[in-house]
Amino acid sequence: MIVVDSEPEVPRSTGGAREPLVEIDELVVEYPVSGGSVRAVDAVSLAIYPGEIVGLAGESGCGKSTVAHSLLRILKPPGEIAGGRILFRDQDVLSLPASQLRKFRWRNVSIVFQSAMNSLNPVMRIGDQFIDMFKAHERVRKSEAFGRSGELMELVGIDPARLRAYPHELSGGMRQRVVIAMALALNPELLIMDEPTTALDVVVQREILREIETLQRELGFAVLFITHDLSLLVEFSDRIAIMYAGKIVELAPARGLFERPLHPYTVGLMQSFPPLAGERRRLLGIPGSPPDLRAPPSGCRFHPRCPRAEKKCSIDEPRLVAHGAGEQVACHFPGEVS
């Protein structure tokens, strides 16, 4: 079902049963360090359904970008996928041979990185980079590819004449839009956005997000939105997954997560953001710091910093289990107010 050379597109499933677009199943990613290896992603499971927006949140270093890179198999060495499966519509992504992998990339899943300037080759014109991409996937003439690139630029609100420019000649916001245009060029079914707005100022952030929303409604792709900014996700996504120290600790619909965070870490995150409105209250941080993954805490990884922790937490590692309407949480005492 994955794209074969002659077929330009993966057939989309229409309505009806909710079959997941992407299924990540017990994914493990390791990095070698002196004396052993570190599991940056430790048995993570996540399903993404067509057309939905899934947010993936957590602190720096919790493994969320690693999950995204694994989806496309663009992990930077020395990271290695050491276990688990990734299915895209029942096709095993991890065992795709090189030529099929190339087809899979961009047509089915595409990605937008954090810093757009670094995503564009500094010594090539923008137009050439578009054309490169088209030519890698389809047999098109340069002129046709150029024309389609122009349309994509207009889609994100940039003058097509800028195709002749070099990346350093555009502003940061424009570059980000170019990258988004590139990412949507082949109509992928899943768009991964890896901290796409972190490097931008707040105003531009909002604009970009609005645009993504509009495009998403028009084109119907699913989005995996990775960020450490939980407030963005709450507005923007359908479901949110919270990662901590390489594991998913909570997974819930956005609204539900916001109103009733179950995992103490989520609670801590929520309480870290000062609300603009409402009564003034004390700002509470989460004491301690993320664990050193070379020697993660026993049992629940969060227990050293957890206000609810009890003896059980340092022995038994909680698994991600269902807890009410569409919610999953990995905690022995979920939902108890601290």
Next chain:
Amino acid sequence: MRFLLRRLVFYVIALWAAITLNFLLPRLMPGSPLDGLIANYGEQIRSNPQILQQLKASLGSADEPIWQAYPHYLRDIATGDFGVSFAKQAPVGVIIGNSLPWSIFLVGVGFLLSFVVGTTLGMLAAWRRGGITDNVATPLLMGLQSFPAFFLSLVAVYFLGLKLGWFPIQHAYSNDADIGPNLGFFADAIRHAQLPVLVIIAISAGGWLLGMRNVMITTIGEDYVAFAHAKGLSDRRVMTQYAARNAILPPLTGFASFFASAVGGLILVEVVFSYPGVGLTLQQAALGHDYAVVQALLLVLAICVLVANFIMDCLYVVLDPRVRSA
């Protein structure tokens, strides 16, 4: 363009500095070189007072104070009057004119080839870390680099030239060659250039390789390379157009210092192979205290380095669009 202009201004300053250094050197030495010359070649000098005059002008003497000698010297340089080599009884300009083309030929071919070989291997070595190229070529070329140019030349001459007889071992062309723009001469010249060029590649490709390899490794970690991969571009395309195109820029900027030391290697190779270029000429002249030639050659070599650097700068502007708008 402003970048090139700035570089040009620098080169002019450097040229002036080289000229001035040339002027000052003999005058700064303990003991007067002129006296040494007179001691060695008294007869010849006494018989030709003109030479004595010229030597005094270029080496400095009690007759002319520095602030008078300097403009004098500058004027001589500007008019191309480098004096006369009394060892060979010929104008220095002619001597240089005979030997420079050979050096340029050797350097051009040799260093160009070593650049191409080195950077290509460096690119491949970085792309497939731990692969064959990285494990064989890198240590091999880096090891070869440890051998000083003259030693490698000697080894090459001895083993490949004398013992195995595969290559001619000295001079730029055979003694009985028909000198002139004909095919036989070109073929002969190329044959004679093979071994020196091989040595040049052996001594300098390693540097290019390592430079390119290390920058490539960093470049491979850049986001735009990951992005290019994610877009589904072919491995080769990402390696060449996205990684290598960017990775080659830093090594190119190091060309300036590289070329200056490359000249040193050239001299040694020429001496061992008795190759009639400026290196051999310089050595002979310096040993024979033929100061006019020596001074002129130092200047010419400095100018060559500057010219080569300027060419590289132009190349850099072509390759890196960011510099154009700076």
Next chain:
Amino acid sequence: MTIGAGDLTAGLEPVELQPLPDARAPRSRKRRRIPEPIRLLLANPKSCFGIVLLCVIVLAAIAAPLLTGHVANEPDALPRQSPSWEYPFGTTDQGYDIFAQVLYGARVSLGVALVASLIAMTIAITLGLLAAYSGGWVDDSIVLLTNVFLVIPILPLLIVISSFLQGTGPTSMALIIGLTSWAIETRILRGQALSLRNRDFILAAKVAGESTPRVVFGELMPNMLSRIAAGFAFVFVQAVFYEAALEFLGFGDANQVSWGTTLFWATNNSTLLTGEWWHFVFPGVAISLTILAIVFINYGIDELSDPRLRRLETRKRRRLLGMLWRPRAAT
């Protein structure tokens, strides 16, 4: 690490912040790191090999009288002998023992190179740090001076100077090499110092009122030690090369015994044509091994300072040991 705690510290409960594992204050790093790099260098197989090789060469030079009964500067053997037990490196066409020449010559060659590199590095450190720290016209003039020296080819310059000097012994050679090869390192060190200059700990020292020399030599320089070490190795290699090259070309003191002069005599007396390969091979190999040793040490220093260059080694080695074998998808 807390999110959002920001500047609103008024009335906050004290939050216990543990320092991140890598954030040691650079000052204390000075006291703790000095033994560590050497330990790390020895752990890295490449630099370990280099260090061992270099030690062997240096020790051989120092222990020369113990290793050979012959003298280097007097012909006390039959000429033109190929290597044998009595004369492991053979003899020259004049009857000198080449083994003795290589051993005693090492003292001169290494000594000259050492002094020359000390001179060159001192100049490079001073100028480089001064330029980076002072900025302004001081920086500009030093940069200009450095760039000019960078484009002047060193060997021709050395040849010209030697030619004017009517003969150069080891001391003058060390001097002129040292005074001409500082430019490359000056530029590199200046670059590194520049990137460190704006770091917080430097600004903090300035604000605390430390004088310029104290900041430069007490704060800036200790953090550049690895680069300075690598730079010293590089300059040392250059010096060995230039010293040998000058003597080989005939500009040294031909009566002095060193690696370069041995090579000079090898070519001057056409030993090549008579097939006496030992005359030039052994001193040449000695020079090459010295350079090789330092190159390997530098290799190790490179990998130390840029972890990206080294991680693959660890994983490769572990793979070879079969510790991580399991079927996995290619990334």
